[in-house]
Amino acid sequence: MKIAVCIKRVPDMDVRFKIAPDAKGVDESGLKFDISDFDGYAVEAALQMKEKLGVGEVVTIALGPDSVQEILRKAMSMGVDRSVQLKADAVPADSYAIATALAAELQGGGYDLIMFGRMSIDTAHGATGAMVAELLGLPCVTACSRLEIADGKGTARRELEGAYETLTFPLPAVVTIDEGIARPRYPSLKGIMAAKKKPLDTKPAQLGATAFTLDTMALPPERAAGRIIGEGVAAVPELVRLLKEEAKVL
Amino acid sequence: MQILGMSAPLLDPRDVVFQLFDVLDTDALTARPRFAEGSREMYEAVLATARTIAEEQLAPHRQRNDEHEPTVVNGQVVLIPEVGVAVQAMAEAGFIGASLDAEAGGMQLPYSVVAAALGWFDAANVATTSYALLTSAAAHLIATFGTAAQRERFLPAMLTGHFAGTMALTEPDAGSSLADVRTTATPLPDGSGYALRGTKIWISGGDQEITENIIHLVLARIDGAPAGVKGISLFAVAKRTIDADGRSGELNGIALGGLIHKMGWRGTTSTLLNFGERTECRGELIGAPHRGLTYMFQMMNEARIGVGRAATAMACAAFQYALEYARTRHQGRPVSEKDPARPPVAIIEHPDVRRMLLEQKAIAEGAFALILECARLVDDERTAPTDTERATARALLEVLTPIAKSFPAIVGQEAISLAMQTLGGYGFAREYPIEQHYRDNRLNQLHEGTNGIQALDLLGRKVRQDDGAGLRALLERMRATVTAAQAQDDDTLRALASACTVGIERLERTTATWARASATADPALALANASAYLDLTSRVVVGWLWLRQAMAASRALATASPSHAEFLHGKRQAAAYWMRWELPKTEHLASLVADLDAIPFAMRDAWF
Numbered sequence: 008m009k010i011a012v013c014i015k016r017v018p019d020m021d022v023r024f025k026i027a028p029d030a031k032g033v034d035e036s037g038l039k040f041d042i043s044d045f046d047g048y049a050v051e052a053a054l055q056m057k058e059k060l061g062v063g064e065v066v067t068i069a070l071g072p073d074s075v076q077e078i079l080r081k082a083m084s085m086g087v088d089r090s091v092q093l094k095a096d097a098v099p100a101d102s103y104a105i106a107t108a109l110a111a112e113l114q115g116g117g118y119d120l121i122m123f124g125r126m127s128i129d130t131a132h133g134a135t136g137a138m139v140a141e142l143l144g145l146p147c148v149t150a151c152s153r154l155e156i157a158d159g160k161g162t163a164r165r166e167l168e169g170a171y172e173t174l175t176f177p178l179p180a181v182v183t184i185d186e187g188i189a190r191p192r193y194p195s196l197k198g199i200m201a202a203k204k205k206p207l208d209t210k211p212a213q214l215g216a217t218a219f220t221l222d223t224m225a226l227p228p229e230r231a232a233g234r235i236i237g238e239g240v241a242a243v244p245e246l247v248r249l250l251k252e253e254a255k256v257l
Numbered sequence: 258m259q260i261l262g263m264s265a266p267l268l269d270p271r272d273v274v275f276q277l278f279d280v281l282d283t284d285a286l287t288a289r290p291r292f293a294e295g296s297r298e299m300y301e302a303v304l305a306t307a308r309t310i311a312e313e314q315l316a317p318h319r320q321r322n323d324e325h326e327p328t329v330v331n332g333q334v335v336l337i338p339e340v341g342v343a344v345q346a347m348a349e350a351g352f353i354g355a356s357l358d359a360e361a362g363g364m365q366l367p368y369s370v371v372a373a374a375l376g377w378f379d380a381a382n383v384a385t386t387s388y389a390l391l392t393s394a395a396a397h398l399i400a401t402f403g404t405a406a407q408r409e410r411f412l413p414a415m416l417t418g419h420f421a422g423t424m425a426l427t428e429p430d431a432g433s434s435l436a437d438v439r440t441t442a443t444p445l446p447d448g449s450g451y452a453l454r455g456t457k458i459w460i461s462g463g464d465q466e467i468t469e470n471i472i473h474l475v476l477a478r479i480d481g482a483p484a485g486v487k488g489i490s491l492f493a494v495a496k497r498t499i500d501a502d503g504r505s506g507e508l509n510g511i512a513l514g515g516l517i518h519k520m521g522w523r524g525t526t527s528t529l530l531n532f533g534e535r536t537e538c539r540g541e542l543i544g545a546p547h548r549g550l551t552y553m554f555q556m557m558n559e560a561r562i563g564v565g566r567a568a569t570a571m572a573c574a575a576f577q578y579a580l581e582y583a584r585t586r587h588q589g590r591p592v593s594e595k596d597p598a599r600p601p602v603a604i605i606e607h608p609d610v611r612r613m614l615l616e617q618k619a620i621a622e623g624a625f626a627l628i629l630e631c632a633r634l635v636d637d638e639r640t641a642p643t644d645t646e647r648a649t650a651r652a653l654l655e656v657l658t659p660i661a662k663s664f665p666a667i668v669g670q671e672a673i674s675l676a677m678q679t680l681g682g683y684g685f686a687r688e689y690p691i692e693q694h695y696r697d698n699r700l701n702q703l704h705e706g707t708n709g710i711q712a713l714d715l716l717g718r719k720v721r722q723d724d725g726a727g728l729r730a731l732l733e734r735m736r737a738t739v740t741a742a743q744a745q746d747d748d749t750l751r752a753l754a755s756a757c758t759v760g761i762e763r764l765e766r767t768t769a770t771w772a773r774a775s776a777t778a779d780p781a782l783a784l785a786n787a788s789a790y791l792d793l794t795s796r797v798v799v800g801w802l803w804l805r806q807a808m809a810a811s812r813a814l815a816t817a818s819p820s821h822a823e824f825l826h827g828k829r830q831a832a833a834y835w836m837r838w839e840l841p842k843t844e845h846l847a848s849l850v851a852d853l854d855a856i857p858f859a860m861r862d863a864w865f
Contacts, residue, residue: 022264036820084302193310196351196364199302200294
């Protein structure tokens with residue numbers, strides 16, 4: 008069983024962040040970067056699958072400048088066997104450009120399963136995985152919350168609104184991973200030391216043509232501060248009055 | 258109530274990297290055989306793991322652990338479940354044996370890297386972290402002084418978090434004065450060990466159910482041992498018996514006498530334990546008989562640096578929170594703004610708020626520099642290439658340890674108080690984290706030797722030790738930094754260096770004057786103002802470390818990105834603050850010490 012997991016380096020979205028002066032992205036200074044959340048679930052799911060089967064290889068692939076080596080090393084310190092950096096000056100905004108480069112690397116790699124997070128938590132396009140499947144001519148199951156591989160077949164569960172569905176698919180295949188599948192393990196100190204000796208190959212990314220350009224990125228306008236009218240039942244008449252007279256919603 | 262400041266980091270990650278790599282050149286350690294496997298990238302990954310565990314496993318239950326302090330239910334100590342999960346996460350990641358030899362099952366990382374990593378844990382939740390760090394300290398003692406069989410029996414289970422460890426030193430009548438320990442150890446007739454009897458108090462982590470077993474390291478007197486410090490031995494005493502396969506079995510005669518209810522640090526059980534009260538309690542000797550205190554003191558430097566690290570981390574966390582709050586809380590208008598219709602500004606715009614924040618920064622990051630310097634000296638003491646360098650590191654560590662133990666705890670309390678002040682009334686509210694840091698840090702002035710004990714250790718022992726070699730080494734090292742700063746083509750650095758020189762000369766002069774005066778004075782009077790001397794020395798040392806940070810910042814400015822340059826300018830400004838606002842306080846302290854001022858000394862009991 009040979010598994011590839013494509014991962015993206017993203018800023019921690021829990022902190023306050025600023026838009027860069029060129030309005031094309033986030034000001035990276037002072038931000039903490041990590042593996043995108045859904046990609047982290049995919050790495051964990053891949054590692055658990057390998058551990059369950061007892062054999063196989065897990066490879067992580069990331070596209071971007073040398074800063075992505077940090078997340079590739081992290082994946083290897085979690086237990087991933089080796090990594091590939093597809094080197095590019097920047098990560099293009101267009102998922103198709105990325106998917107082309109990834110497909111070129113994955114093609115002929117002999118992977119039984121190619122995994123992605125269901126979307127990156129920064130740009131949230133959710134398109135790259137499906138595009139790679141299309142480019143490679145493989146079946147694709149998106150947003151899997153459970154995944155099992157047995158007898159050369161995969162079974163995946165997908166969460167729907169108030170329900171779920173189970174699908175069976177042949178291998179090789181592309182899957183994108185939703186939360187709930189597995190919480191990523193912490194890299195142990197032992198894992199961190201072992202990662203140093205694992206191979207990390209760097210190759211130029213063969214980016215595809217870009218069909219669109221990112222014009223601007225902006226923060227939403229700040230909301231005015233809320234107003235506290237009072238507490239408990241005593242505040243209700245005033246609230247009703249304001250909703251009627253000021254907000255005019257009643 | 259809307260809680261502002263929640264997105265503040267626990268520590269400033271830029272500062273951790275700056276201090277470890279730009280100031281201390283920690284990468285250079287990888288040239289030493291012990292750390293040959295390491296790299297800066299690996300050390301940064303260790304720090305990242307520590308930060309993640311701190312943020313995800315420790316910080317979320319810091320407050321709950323304080324509100325739901327341990328209780329005894331049917332004779333068993335009950336902790337909130339998050340504590341066990343977090344301790345297990347720290348253990349599984351390898352932090353319990355992070356600096357321990359690879360041969361003993363540790364990770365053999367530099368102590369300075371480990372100290373920085375543990376800073377994340379302390380900043381997040383010092384009470385839960387304690388269970389892991391007490392285990393780590395006990396494991397180090399066993400690894401260093403235990404037999405091969407003891408290492409085999411205890412270490413794997415301790416390093417993986419299956420067994421916890423404690424230090425059972427204090428007794429109801431033997432606190433700061435361990436020479437008075439009365440717990441006894443009677444050899445068993447079959448020669449299989451000792452029967453222990455006695456009461457220990459203030460045993461942190463002394464009982465809990467989050468680990469399968471607890472290994473208490475107990476100080477006791479073997480029957481017939483000499484009186485005083487030379488008759489105390491060290492024993493490993495398990496809560497439950499351990500069979501040949503390492504499985505924990507029956508209880509081993511340790512009765513929980515009760516829990517102590519503390520002002521802060523509440524999540525860590527603080528216990529009274531009765532050994533061998535009703536049923537036999539078996540223990541095994543660690544190392545040679547009567548050497549227990551010596552072994553403990555060999556670990557004391559690290560234990561004391563650990564207390565300073567916890568204090569520092571809390572001051573850093575409180576400062577980071579206050580900073581984020583000041584940037585997001587809008588109140589009032591600038592003095593120059595007369596129009597009341599204009600929106601209020603973030604309170605960081607107010608000069609007095611910036612003053613408070615700068616003092617917090619100067620204290621917290623100055624203390625962090627002190628802790629990392631000491632941690633580096635621990636590394637140097639063990640692994641520096643030459644005998645001379647190792648001896649110098651040891652001498653410096655002897656002098657700096659009482660400072661590292663006490664100064665971050667003392668001025669950290671002021672910094673946390675200023676963080677509270679920055680938040681105004683909200684800082685006093687339990688919905689915000691500052692008041693807990695304030696309560697938690699207070700312990701750091703008390704445990705592992707009170708402030709007063711540290712002051713006596715510095716002035717009464719360390720300054721005189723080896724004919725003053727430690728202090729001489731310190732003065733020399735500080736002067737070397739000053740000389741290097743004065744050689745820079747940078748007026749700011751040269752001004753900082755001049756201010757630093759005033760402090761260094763004052764320390765040297767005051768010590769010499771005190772030594773002459775105390776030679777003929779009542780020995781009790783000679784040491785009566787040790788606290789003032791500790792304060793004086795601490796301020797000079799932290800001034801030196803701020804000069805060194807300012808120099809590193811100036812070097813880094815040449816290649817820094819615009820946003821990183823802002824951080825580096827902040828370093829130079831904080832150094833200037835220390836030299837102008839904090840260092841001059843030494844003038845007054847110096848006069849008290851040099852004059853052997855006798856006003857408090859001459860005060861009589863009856864006059865109170």
